[in-house]
Amino acid sequence: MLKQQRIDRLNRKILEEYSEQKIVLGHGNINSSIILIGEAPGSNEVKLQKPFVGQAGKNFDEFLEILEIDREEVYITNVVKYRPTKKSLKTQGVINRTPTKKEIELFKGYLLEEIDIIKPKIIVPLGNTPLKALFQKEHKISEVHGTLFNISINEIDYNVYPLYHPAAVIYRRELRKVYVDDLKKLKKII
Numbered sequence: 001m002l003k004q005q006r007i008d009r010l011n012r013k014i015l016e017e018y019s020e021q022k023i024v025l026g027h028g029n030i031n032s033s034i035i036l037i038g039e040a041p042g043s044n045e046v047k048l049q050k051p052f053v054g055q056a057g058k059n060f061d062e063f064l065e066i067l068e069i070d071r072e073e074v075y076i077t078n079v080v081k082y083r084p085t086k087k088s089l090k091t092q093g094v095i096n097r098t099p100t101k102k103e104i105e106l107f108k109g110y111l112l113e114e115i116d117i118i119k120p121k122i123i124v125p126l127g128n129t130p131l132k133a134l135f136q137k138e139h140k141i142s143e144v145h146g147t148l149f150n151i152s153i154n155e156i157d158y159n160v161y162p163l164y165h166p167a168a169v170i171y172r173r174e175l176r177k178v179y180v181d182d183l184k185k186l187k188k189i190i
Helices: 002-017 043-048 054-067 101-118 128-134 166-171 173-189
Strands: 034-038 075-078 085-087 094-096 122-125 149-153 156-160
Touching: 002 101, 034 101, 034 128, 043 054, 054 166, 054 173, 075 101, 101 128, 101 149, 122 128, 122 173, 166 173
Parallel strands: 034 075, 034 122, 122 156
Antiparallel strands: 085 094, 149 156
16 A cells, blocks of 8 residues: 555646646556556547557557556556647647657656656666666667666666667557567566
8 A cells, every 4th residue: 555655645746746737647557567668648648648548559559468468467657747749840730749858857756756666577668768767878779679777776776678669660660570579578588
């Protein structure tokens, strides 16, 4: 129950601090041995108030299928808890954008606190933004995907296994084989 109280307290703090934003909080099993970290919610996530739904969610479901894990078994969160947007030059509509360094820094403390509460056996950052939030050193997902790292958060060591974001496969079909191979390696690790 202490974990749940800590998560509830953290979530209230985020909601209060960013009350002007539509916030998407972490979701899932707070006793999970695995935490998956995305970049930021998109429009579907904001609408449904849940991370990894919509088109990226379909790829994410396949991701879980390969690992033979149910969504209810994992804890899923994003670095930035609101949807970063910009105006599309092409359509003049609102589209997603990559979070800025400032946005990543604003939410980094919350992310580290989530990890400290969940205390997973393995942290899986999905893409460059979660890598930037976790590591002081600048890593690129294209260089470190599928590699097991170690990181210390609040004096506790965690295994970190970076992967491409499930949405990357939508935009870059050539990543599909690499993505599936990395997932198969992760399956052996967990």
